[in-house]
Amino acid sequence: MAAKSPQGGSSVQSELRIVILGNAGDDKNKVVKSILNRKNLTGVKVGQCTLHQRDPAGRRISVVEAPGWDRTSKQQSPENIKEEVERSVSLCPPGPHALLLVIGVETLSEEPSTNEITAAQTHMELLSECVWKHTILLFACDEGVEDTQIKKYICSAEKILDKCGGQYYVLQKSAQNHELLKKIDDLVEENGGDFFTPQAELIKLKTQEASGESELRQRRGSIADPPDLNKDKGDSVEKKETTEADKSVEDISKICMEFKKIGLIIVLILMGIVGALIGAVAGAEYGVLGSCIGLVLGIIVGIILASITKCMYTHIYSRSLKKPTDSSVNSG
Structure with missing residues (x-):
C-alpha cells in the first residue's frame, strides 16, 4: 500500500525492503546506519548476511547487509561469499524494492580502478541482468572528501551507471537519511512499486535451461533414431531380385517357345x-x-x-x- 511522503514528494510504500551490496569494508555498515538513522545496529545474522529492521512512523524498513566481495575480481571471491550474495535478496521476501551498490570514497584514495568497477558489475550480475532496474549506485564518502574527487569516482563508474539507468546517490553525512530514503522511494515509484523477484528470475532461468535441454534431447533423438536406410535398401534389393527373376522366367519361356516352333x-x-x-x-x-x-x-x-x-x-x-x-x- 502506498502513501504520500511527509516531504510532499512521491508516494511511498508502507513497507520498504533494501539490500546493501559492495566490496569488503565498513562502507556498507555506514549506509545501513544512515538509512535506519541509528548509530548502533542490532541486526540478526542469517548466514553471513545481516538483517536489520525498523518501524519509524509506522513504516517497516528492512535492510539486508550482504557480505563484502573481493575488490578486484569475482574469481578471487570465495564461493561461499558468492552464494551469500545470491541469497541476500531472498532474506526480505517477496523481494527487495531497491539494491544499493556501495562504492566507498576515501579521503586519500584515487578514483576506483577499472578492475574494481568490473568486479562490482560481475558480482551484481550473479543476481541476473534484471537487477540493474532496481539498483542505485551509492558513493559513501569519508568526512572531508572534496567534490573533485567525488566527480572522478562518478566518471570512473560510468559503465555501471549506464547499466542502472544513471541512478546514483552521494552519501556524505549520516544525517542525510531522509534524502536517501526519498531517492529510494523515487526509484520504487519509477518502477511502479515493483520489486526484484529472485524466485521469478530463477524460474525463468530454469525454464530456459529446460527448453534448451528439451531441444537438445530432440536433436539427440533424431540422431539416435535415423531413418532405416538398410530397410529401404533391402526393399529395393528384394524388388530388384523379383524383377530379375520374372525377367529370367520370361526369357526361359521365350526360349521354350522358339524350341517348340523349331520342333514343329x-x-x-x-x-x-x-x-x-x-x-x-x-x-x-x-x-x-x-x-x-x-x-x-x-x-x-x-x-x-x-x-x-x-x-x-x-x-x-x-x-x-x-x-x-x-x-x-x-x-x-
Whole structure:
C-alpha cells in the first residue's frame, strides 16, 4: 500500500525492503546506519548476511547487509561469499524494492580502478541482468572528501551507471537519511512499486535451461533414431531380385517357345518326307511315272496332314496359355 511522503514528494510504500551490496569494508555498515538513522545496529545474522529492521512512523524498513566481495575480481571471491550474495535478496521476501551498490570514497584514495568497477558489475550480475532496474549506485564518502574527487569516482563508474539507468546517490553525512530514503522511494515509484523477484528470475532461468535441454534431447533423438536406410535398401534389393527373376522366367519361356516352333517345323518337314516316301513306294507299281505321281501326292498329303497337326497343336497350346490368365483376372 502506498502513501504520500511527509516531504510532499512521491508516494511511498508502507513497507520498504533494501539490500546493501559492495566490496569488503565498513562502507556498507555506514549506509545501513544512515538509512535506519541509528548509530548502533542490532541486526540478526542469517548466514553471513545481516538483517536489520525498523518501524519509524509506522513504516517497516528492512535492510539486508550482504557480505563484502573481493575488490578486484569475482574469481578471487570465495564461493561461499558468492552464494551469500545470491541469497541476500531472498532474506526480505517477496523481494527487495531497491539494491544499493556501495562504492566507498576515501579521503586519500584515487578514483576506483577499472578492475574494481568490473568486479562490482560481475558480482551484481550473479543476481541476473534484471537487477540493474532496481539498483542505485551509492558513493559513501569519508568526512572531508572534496567534490573533485567525488566527480572522478562518478566518471570512473560510468559503465555501471549506464547499466542502472544513471541512478546514483552521494552519501556524505549520516544525517542525510531522509534524502536517501526519498531517492529510494523515487526509484520504487519509477518502477511502479515493483520489486526484484529472485524466485521469478530463477524460474525463468530454469525454464530456459529446460527448453534448451528439451531441444537438445530432440536433436539427440533424431540422431539416435535415423531413418532405416538398410530397410529401404533391402526393399529395393528384394524388388530388384523379383524383377530379375520374372525377367529370367520370361526369357526361359521365350526360349521354350522358339524350341517348340523349331520342333514343329521339323515335324512338318519329316511328315512331308514320310508322305513323299509312302507316295513314291505306292506309285512304284505303275512304273517311274507312277512313282513320281505318288511322290508328289505323298508330299501334298504330308503337307496337308502337317498343316492339320499344326492347327490342332496351335489351338490346344493357345488354350493352355489362356486359362491361367483368365483365372488370374477373375481372382483379381
